[in-house]
Structures are given as structure tokens and as C-alpha cells.
Amino acid sequence: MNRWLKRIAYLFLLLLWLIVMAFPTLAFLLATQGELQLGDEPRSHIRFFMVQEETSSGVGVEWVREASRLENCTRTTLRYFLWEGNEAGQNVSFCQCYDPATNAPLPIEESRCTP
Numbered sequence: 001m002n003r004w005l006k007r008i009a010y011l012f013l014l015l016l017w018l019i020v021m022a023f024p025t026l027a028f029l030l031a032t033q034g035e036l037q038l039g040d041e042p043r044s045h046i047r048f049f050m051v052q053e054e055t056s057s058g059v060g061v062e063w064v065r066e067a068s069r070l071e072n073c074t075r076t077t078l079r080y081f082l083w084e085g086n087e088a089g090q091n092v093s094f095c096q097c098y099d100p101a102t103n104a105p106l107p108i109e110e111s112r113c114t115p
Helices: 002-033
Strands: 035-041 044-052 057-066 073-084 092-097
Touching: 002 035, 002 044, 044 073
Parallel strands: none
Antiparallel strands: 035 044, 044 057, 057 073, 073 092
């Protein structure tokens, strides 16, 4: 039992070290390209982007995923990590539904993520 706990601890430390070592590379890519997207599908991806406004600077994260228990709907969450400016009230999460026949986005009034 003690041997397995050591192995799990070593694995955790290795993963933590890899994350710390990957951070400068990700920061460089984000700074040079302005955004970095993981996933190619428009309805399922995570996108990191630079926020460079007059009053605020930082990084934004957009996470688009399928809404649970609903077909043809996605839930989008936007989070901002600002080092300059005020981030109060800027984080948002919303639902977007699509017409099953045409695949066109429905108006926000018709987009409800709760069945």
C-alpha cells in the first residue's frame, strides 16, 4: 500500500512539473499569436486569448461545450484573468441553441439550457 502511495505521489509531482515547464511555451505562443484554441469544432473547444484594451489587460478563456441533457445546444463560459483593470462583472456564461434543420443559431430568448 505504501509503495503505491509513493508512485501516485511521484506521478502527481511529475505532472505538476510538466505543467510548470509548459507554461512559458504557452505564454510565448499566446503572446505572439494573440490566441490559442484547443479543438477544431466550433461547438466544442477551449480558446485562450489576449485582452488588450485601453482600460484592461490580461487573458481571457472561452470554453464552449455541449449543454447537458439538451440536443443542439451549447453552453459557453467566458472568464477573464486581468492584471490591469477591473474584472468585476465581466465573467459570463450563456446558452446558445441551434435549429436542428438548418443548423442556424436561434435567438437568445429561445436558447434555454434547462430542459
